[in-house]
Amino acid sequence: MAIRLHTVSHTYTAINQPAVHALKDVTLTIDATDEFIALVGETGSGKSTLVQHLNALMAPTSGTAELFDVTISAESFKDKSIKKTPIRKRIGLVFQFPEYQLFEESVLKDVAFAPKNFGLSQADAEEKAKHALSLVGLDDTYYARSPFHLSGGEKKRVSIAGILAMEPDILVLDEPTSGLDPQSQKMLMDVFESIQRTTHISIVFITHDMNWVEAYAKRVLVMQSGELVFDGAPDALFNHPELSVWKMDLPDRKKVLNYLQSQFKLQTPMDDFTQLLNAINGEGDQ
């Protein structure tokens, strides 16, 4: 197991504000290879807080996070002899908002920043950066441009490339597709899938769009007000009775299937269109 969270709770405290219990007793394991996990949940349910525990950016208020054999707890987090930077190299986290990290004068330099921090030479880092940029669909005309003069979607791609260039063992993405046009969303999801397929690293992504969950995820985690309420296969989630309690939606394909099924008054639930068509045709024959 690469990541093992054991009863992790996180409470945000500030002296002038009521405490916010953003995570409550989350227990969860993630393999180092071949996982493709979607993390869903309504706004403010603690998703971003959870993923920041996955690469030792935050310490649990109580409970422990085992990240590649390093155990992070409230106490050990303060111990500076436990180095967190190597964990962050192995578990790459792309933040929800790219504005928080872009700072270099050119796109290429910004993407090369992380690999350089992890000890690569300038030339090697730029090599990795160029590869990462081509993966996210930014060609060499972007290299010299200032990251601040890009559109929101382009910034997002640069920030994703910035983490891809580190070649992490596990890739964690906080809403990688937000703020992008539908085609770019699909393109990026395809990139992640192909990275996953070719390198067998594990990928965790946060999304609000159930279509991506259905199309890409092998496993899905559902958060609701700080609790992990579901951990299983996407299909099991879509058939779960509490789906609407968790403020979750069905993917479009499922909605169409359900609609047709109710229109044709079919009794047995259908999983795909062929099955449905067969059922309808069969009915017509009789």
Add this chain to the structure above:
Amino acid sequence: MKNIVIGRYIPGDSFLYRMDPRVKLIALFILFVAVFVIDELLVMGLALLGILVLLPLGKISLKKVYFGLRPLLFLLIFTFVFQILFNTQGRLLGTLRLTFDPLNVALSVGIFAAWLFLKRFTSFTFISFLVMVAGVLTLLSQLTLLASFGSFTIAIYEEGLLFAIFILLRLVIIVTLSTILTITTKPTDLNLGLERVLKPLKIIRVNTEEIAMIIGISLRYIPTLLDEANKIILAQASRGVDFQEGKIKDKVVQIISLLVPMFIISFQRSDELANAMEARCFVPGKPRTRLNQLTWKPLDTAVLVVTLTLMIVSIGVRILW
């Protein structure tokens, strides 16, 4: 980072919270004048005592005030030490002769290094710093085994010591009073109070509303910017920036990687804010009505009378003493 108090309002309830913001500002000004008029250590000590009584009455814990003082701690210490070292008036209280020889200098450096190393394991950085300094001073003054290659005499004079304490008290009082104001007053109330208090300046064509608005917005955005800074630090940490470690060269890059997004985000924020204000038809300088009207209560009159009395007393003491 999240415990920095400057400019933070902390909800609560006490007479300090219930006072009219105009009165708070005027009272603060009057007390500032009083504190600057005082020139006797004894009276300054009494003033500090007064503050220590005021805090529990106003239900403000010492801890909150300490968080307000903490960013200025090293400034306070610096002024204190500076006064002691360079003010040579009055009776000589004592001298400390520091003699440097290879052994004790090496040991001092060792102690300093040990402190640098150990401070990460303790939460009493400041106290351990004082202990470290005391240790080094004792060592340098007492232990001279090898041939010395230089010496330095610290002489402490009565006047210097007293004045150092005096300045320290004055600074602590001023910062504490200001912290009390920001802790107990909502930024919007503070803003409104400021606007009203500055109103007389309108006669000399100063745009008081805008000044009040600028100050109000700045105060309002300090905590927001601190939160942003925190997020940036985390985002850069994900990319291998270790803000706690690093050589000088790395430090420069670390700071740039924090400051650049910080500036960009602030400009963005101010742009958005300006748009949001315009979308709500905000026109600078136009007369406006307020949702919350300020009301003058007997408490306010009482506070003004008390602070004015304090000021007059301190002026009287200064003239007559």
